Amino acid sequence: MTELSRPAVARRERLADAVELSEQVLSRLGRQGLTRLSRAAVVELRALVQTAHNGGLVKLERTFEGLATTVEHYLDRDPNFRPERYVDRLNRAWLLLEVARRVHEAGGDPSDHPEALGEYRRTYVPLEAPLTVQALGASGWVTDSGFVGITVHLRGGERTYQLSNARPVDYFGSDPQRLLRMPLSEYLSTTIQDLAHGAFTLHRAKLAWDGRISVGAELDVRPAAWSGAVYDDCTARSWREAAELLRSQLTPLEGAPSRLVLLTPQRWSGFVIDEKRSLATLTLRDAADVALAVEVPLRPENNLLIDNLQQLVRMPSLRPPALYGRLRVEGGLRFEPLTAVYGEQRTLQDRGSSHSVNEVHLALEDVGSLR
Amino acid sequence: MSLDFEPVRGEPDPSTLAAGQVRNWLAEVDEAVGRLFVAGLAHPPQDLGPTFELLAHRAATLGAPTAQQGLDRLAHQIESLSPGPPDREQRRVLADAALTEVMGFLTWLRLFRGQVDLQEAGAAAEVEAERDDVPRYTGRMQVLGLYLDGDRLVIVGRDEAGQPLHAVDPLADVDPLDPCGSVVISRLLQRPLALLDLLDGQLEFEGHPFGQARHGRLLKPAFRAVPTLRPHTASYQGPDRLVVRWSDGVRLSDPQVVVRPLLEFNLCKLLCHEPGTAALDVTLQVGRTETRLLRAESALGPLVPAVDARCWAVHPTQLEGWLAEADDWTRAAASLYGGLQPAPAGTDWRFQWLRTQRGERAEPSDAPLGKGIDAFDHVWRRYVLQGSLKRSLLEGRLSTTTLGSDPDPFEVCARALVLHLADPEAARIYLSAHLETVSIDADVLVWMVFAETRMRVLEQPYGLDLPVHPQRMRWAHRLRAWRAGEAAEGLGDILAWGATSGWAETVVTPL
Numbered sequence: 080m081t082e083l084s085r086p087a088v089a090r091r092e093r094l095a096d097a098v099e100l101s102e103q104v105l106s107r108l109g110r111q112g113l114t115r116l117s118r119a120a121v122v123e124l125r126a127l128v129q130t131a132h133n134g135g136l137v138k139l140e141r142t143f144e145g146l147a148t149t150v151e152h153y154l155d156r157d158p159n160f161r162p163e164r165y166v167d168r169l170n171r172a173w174l175l176l177e178v179a180r181r182v183h184e185a186g187g188d189p190s191d192h193p194e195a196l197g198e199y200r201r202t203y204v205p206l207e208a209p210l211t212v213q214a215l216g217a218s219g220w221v222t223d224s225g226f227v228g229i230t231v232h233l234r235g236g237e238r239t240y241q242l243s244n245a246r247p248v249d250y251f252g253s254d255p256q257r258l259l260r261m262p263l264s265e266y267l268s269t270t271i272q273d274l275a276h277g278a279f280t281l282h283r284a285k286l287a288w289d290g291r292i293s294v295g296a297e298l299d300v301r302p303a304a305w306s307g308a309v310y311d312d313c314t315a316r317s318w319r320e321a322a323e324l325l326r327s328q329l330t331p332l333e334g335a336p337s338r339l340v341l342l343t344p345q346r347w348s349g350f351v352i353d354e355k356r357s358l359a360t361l362t363l364r365d366a367a368d369v370a371l372a373v374e375v376p377l378r379p380e381n382n383l384l385i386d387n388l389q390q391l392v393r394m395p396s397l398r399p400p401a402l403y404g405r406l407r408v409e410g411g412l413r414f415e416p417l418t419a420v421y422g423e424q425r426t427l428q429d430r431g432s433s434h435s436v437n438e439v440h441l442a443l444e445d446v447g448s449l450r
Numbered sequence: 451m452s453l454d455f456e457p458v459r460g461e462p463d464p465s466t467l468a469a470g471q472v473r474n475w476l477a478e479v480d481e482a483v484g485r486l487f488v489a490g491l492a493h494p495p496q497d498l499g500p501t502f503e504l505l506a507h508r509a510a511t512l513g514a515p516t517a518q519q520g521l522d523r524l525a526h527q528i529e530s531l532s533p534g535p536p537d538r539e540q541r542r543v544l545a546d547a548a549l550t551e552v553m554g555f556l557t558w559l560r561l562f563r564g565q566v567d568l569q570e571a572g573a574a575a576e577v578e579a580e581r582d583d584v585p586r587y588t589g590r591m592q593v594l595g596l597y598l599d600g601d602r603l604v605i606v607g608r609d610e611a612g613q614p615l616h617a618v619d620p621l622a623d624v625d626p627l628d629p630c631g632s633v634v635i636s637r638l639l640q641r642p643l644a645l646l647d648l649l650d651g652q653l654e655f656e657g658h659p660f661g662q663a664r665h666g667r668l669l670k671p672a673f674r675a676v677p678t679l680r681p682h683t684a685s686y687q688g689p690d691r692l693v694v695r696w697s698d699g700v701r702l703s704d705p706q707v708v709v710r711p712l713l714e715f716n717l718c719k720l721l722c723h724e725p726g727t728a729a730l731d732v733t734l735q736v737g738r739t740e741t742r743l744l745r746a747e748s749a750l751g752p753l754v755p756a757v758d759a760r761c762w763a764v765h766p767t768q769l770e771g772w773l774a775e776a777d778d779w780t781r782a783a784a785s786l787y788g789g790l791q792p793a794p795a796g797t798d799w800r801f802q803w804l805r806t807q808r809g810e811r812a813e814p815s816d817a818p819l820g821k822g823i824d825a826f827d828h829v830w831r832r833y834v835l836q837g838s839l840k841r842s843l844l845e846g847r848l849s850t851t852t853l854g855s856d857p858d859p860f861e862v863c864a865r866a867l868v869l870h871l872a873d874p875e876a877a878r879i880y881l882s883a884h885l886e887t888v889s890i891d892a893d894v895l896v897w898m899v900f901a902e903t904r905m906r907v908l909e910q911p912y913g914l915d916l917p918v919h920p921q922r923m924r925w926a927h928r929l930r931a932w933r934a935g936e937a938a939e940g941l942g943d944i945l946a947w948g949a950t951s952g953w954a955e956t957v958v959t960p961l
Contacts, residue, residue: 109549110542112490162484169487170556277622278635302623306640307673322568329564331557336564400673408567422584422673423659424620424637435602435620435637437673 090135090188097134098180101127101143105173113153113165121151135189137197139175142168174332193288195332203285203293210235210286213278213309216339216403216418217271217440219255221380227251229258229443231275232339232403232417233292234309239339240290244271255380259443260430269300272429275443276436278303305437310403310420314341317365318412325408337407341420342371343400350392352377352385359385361392363402363414373414384442388416397446399439416441426450472566475508479521479559483552491552492531492545499529517562520555527551584659586675587667591615591653592682594690594733595744596645598629598757603636605648606665606735606744608688614666617653617677630758637671639679649745649752652682665737690733690744696720697727707732708740716755720762 083091104127108120124147131140146168152160178195182188189196212235221227228245244258251257259272269279280303285293315321321340328336344363351360359375375381375388391398404416419439427434428448439446482501489495506521527548535541591607598604601624605617619638621629629645636643658675660667669677694707696717709717720728731747746753746761755761 106546106549109487109552110490110492110545112486112493113488115490115493162488163480166480166483166487166556167560170553170560173553174557302635304635304641305622305637305671307676308640326565326568329561329568331561335567408564411567411570420673423670437671 087188091183091186094134094136094179094183094189097130097136097139098176098183100130101139101172101176101179105169105176108169113150113162116150116154118154121147121154124150134179135196135199136175136179137189137199139172139179139196141197142172142175146172171332178332201287201289201291203287203291205297206281206284206286210240210281210284210292211278211303212240212281212292213303213305214275214438215239215309215313215341216420216438217275217443218417219258219380219384219440219442221248221253221255221378225249227253227255227258227380229255229271229275231271233274234312238290240286240292242274242292242294244294253379256383256443263300264294264296264298266296267294267298267300272434272443274300275440276434276438278305307437310341310401313339313403314343314401315406316343317367318342318369318371319367321371321406321412322408325406325412335407335409337405339403339417340406341401341403342406342414344371344402347392347395347398350389359388361388371412371414373416375415381442383445384416387419387439387441387446390447391419397449403438419446471512475505475512476559476563476566479505483556486528486552490545491548492541494528494532496532499525499532501525502528514562516558520551520558524548524551524555585661586657587615587660587669588656588658589654591617591655591669591677593648593652594688595735595742595752596648596754596757597742597744603629603634603645605638605653606742607653609667612688615669616663616665616667617669619671630754638669638677640671640676643679645757646752646754647679649754650681651679653677653679665735690735691731692734693729693731694734694743695727695729706741707734707743710756713743713756716758716761720755 104123108116124143128140128143128147131137131143146165149160149165149168151157153165175196178192179189182192182196190198193201212233215232215234217229217231219227219229225248226245227248228243230241230243233240233242242263244261244263246258259275260270263269263271263274280301281292282299282301283297285295285298287293313324315324321342324340325336325338328338330336342363343365345366346364346368347361348364349360349362353360354377357377359377359381361373363371363373365371373388375385377385399419399421401420401422402414402416403418403420404414406412406414417440419441421437421439424435424437425439426449427436427439427444428450429444433450439449482498482505486494486498489498502521502525506518506525509515509517509521527544531541531544531548535544587609589609591605591609593605593607596603596605601621603619603621605619607615607617609615617638619636622635622637624634633642633644635641655669655677656675658669658677659672660669662668717728720730733744733746735742735744743756744754746755753761
């Protein structure tokens with residue numbers, strides 16, 4: 080057996096410490112119950128966040144953060160506290176700990192299992208062969224940590240990829256639309272909007288294990304042939320098919336499954352702004368008249384998305400035959416649309432220029448400017 | 451190592467459950483488990499053991515034996531803890547065992563809940579056929595010809611009954627000045643395509659949605675329907691095909707065909723070969739306001755002179771002579787550069803370029819520049835450029851002695867090229883001294899020299915995509931690198947080209 084290097088031995092020791100300490104704290108939480116917890120438990124959980132960090136257990140670290148917040152809510156008598164959430168986080172932490180223990184017992188390293196245990200910083204590997212991808216949809220987002228960005232979801236071969244552009248809110252504001260016309264990098268003339276509407280061959284791309292593509296100085300982007308068939312693997316003609324698409328995503332670790340799908344609604348109705356739940360909702364029905372709830376959180380970066388959905392409900396002529404977005408199951412199917420997909424090309428008027436597009440990215444482009 | 455994680459016993463099987471009752475049961479299980487973790491496993495409320503037993507019984511009634519077993523075991527362990535042994539260590543051991551049990555059950559429950567949600571969503575009635583009230587075309591289209599409207603290709607054809615059909619295809623990766631010279635990406639066919647292949651083929655459509663336009667049915671790229679291109683050798687012999695005579699760009703026979711710059715230039719070349727009057731067997735599209743030339747027949751096969759700059763090649767020597775002798779050679783150049791890019795009045799770079807060539811200082815517009823620059827791989831454009839630059843030098847406009855105090859960047863580069871022939875070091879010093887003042891954004895001609903140089907040195911088109919910001923950044927990086935004495939990529943190529951090009955014959959007074 081090969082002898083481990085000194086840093087590897089140190090990593091293993093930190094992993095063992097993290098597993099042992101986490102087990103002790105979780106057991107104590109379970110034994111004592113919330114009623115016997117004090118502020119010291121929150122401090123202990125926050126310290127455990129650091130321990131998990133040192134052990135390379137990223138997902139566990141984040142779960143402990145959530146757990147500490149939930150306990151704090153309980154101690155503060157916060158109305159946001161939900162016992163189910165506490166139990167769920169405790170269970171998730173327990174599962175992640177079980178995986179970490181198995182990795183340790185097998186002599187492995189958490190960084191070898193980023194999909195199960197997470198990773199701090201993605202490792203991007205250069206691709207030798209060109210990668211041909213086509214945009215499926217795009218979303219705009221703002222993080223609590225102060226970043227605004229756009230993620231373009233791409234399909235290439237049998238895989239789905241993501242290419243993101245993120246900028247600090249302090250310098251670029253909190254409106255993702257402002258990034259849409261930016262070049263992918265200072266070395267490329269292709270804008271994010273270009274990439275979000277077509278097919279491209281990426282030369283010298285770098286790829287992470289989870290399908291994220293890095294935009295670096297070496298990346299070169301060339302147009303490629305577009306195909307409607309890229310949506311085939313994620314298309315659901317009915318909500319029954321949509322549920323089947325989710326079934327394969329159901330795992331004990333992740334719980335409620337979600338995935339990006341293309342839905343073909345037959346009827347749209349009931350657009351409501353639900354301020355109590357901070358959601359914009361509407362109902363999509365399939366050909367069998369089964370309802371599916373669309374839910375979009377009321378956040379500033381979703382303003383255009385919500386306006387677009389309202390327009391689509393109000394103006395049938397603008398409605399696309401298909402919507403691409405994230406479907407999840409949570410007490411029923413819930414759908415958050417990202418992109419309206421049209422069967423024929425439409426002209427999108429955009430700041431004096433016009434583009435022929437099949438897709439309108441609802442958080443980034445105004446569906447009302449379609450001609 | 452496998453990380454397949456199965457801490458639960460038995461597969462979630464919601465298939466026998468009645469959905470409405472399951473929701474109530476799940477809510478009650480959640481509530482009981484929540485109470486357990488609020489109170490603590492070491493001190494469970496006394497009523498929780500019977501509660502879990504009851505829930506186990508209901509699980510059995512609902513048809514979930516795995517849940518029943520899990521809840522039974524949980525109830526048993528909870529009961530052993532309430533009131534349980536007084537010894538603290540024994541209580542800890544029992545509580546830890548109960549924790550393992552409840553965590554296993556919760557993991558099962560997590561999967562089960564997802565399965566129930568999915569089953570409910572999938573329990574709806576079978577989907578009926580999708581509503582489809584879109585008119586669809588199934589049949590063949592014989593391609594009569596094509597023309598470009600910006601980047602959109604319009605394919606004109608007829609169906610099997612002879613009725614007009616049009617297809618519109620927004621092309622990608624198209625060289626707007628030489629679309630037939632390379633493979634373009636067709637959105638209609640959803641694949642790369644050589645445009646001339648369309649002339650030799652027919653398109654087969656199946657269930658392709660269409661709309662009505664002025665000229666007849668109009669087909670656009672569709673999401674699912676993709677036509678197939680099949681070879682078709684029989685040439686079209688309909689009423690739209692006739693012989694038209696041309697003489698010096700003037701039509702001799704009706705109908706009046708619209709002659710745009712590229713077609714005009716091609717006809718000029720045709721007339722180089724056939725002085726006087728040239729006869730052309732063409733297929734026309736006669737519209738209400740204009741008549742388009744869709745294709746022309748030749749001994750080598752069909753041509754698209756309104757689209758393809760390569761029609762009727764002229765020998766380089768002949769073209770050089772023509773350019774040298776022509777009174778209005780700029781018109782030919784304009785035809786080439788202008789090609790297929792109509793631009794609003796006042797922004798068309800080719801005319802500004804021509805004005806600059808004539809010594810009229812004009813601030814070039816950079817809007818349509820990139821597309822023009824990209825097209826430098828065509829031999830005719832190279833000759834025209836070279837000819838025009840030579841002429842400028844011979845006429846002394848680019849001579850170093852006439853260079854003003856605020857030189858045009860093109861002049862700077864051109865002069866550096868000439869200087870390089872005599873003294874490369876002097877050229878380097880000269881360029882580094884003057885390019886500090888170059889405004890990259892507003893300079894068309896530097897790019898022309900640059901692109902041409904790349905072509906000459908590398909024998910391949912340089913994929914300039916001006917004038918967007920990142921390309922200018924790239925240009926700026928190259929300038930900096932060159933000034934720092936790095937490899938001659940980019941601007942350094944200009945000097946290399948000077949040494950290899952025919953400019954050696956040009957006599958210009960050195961500095």
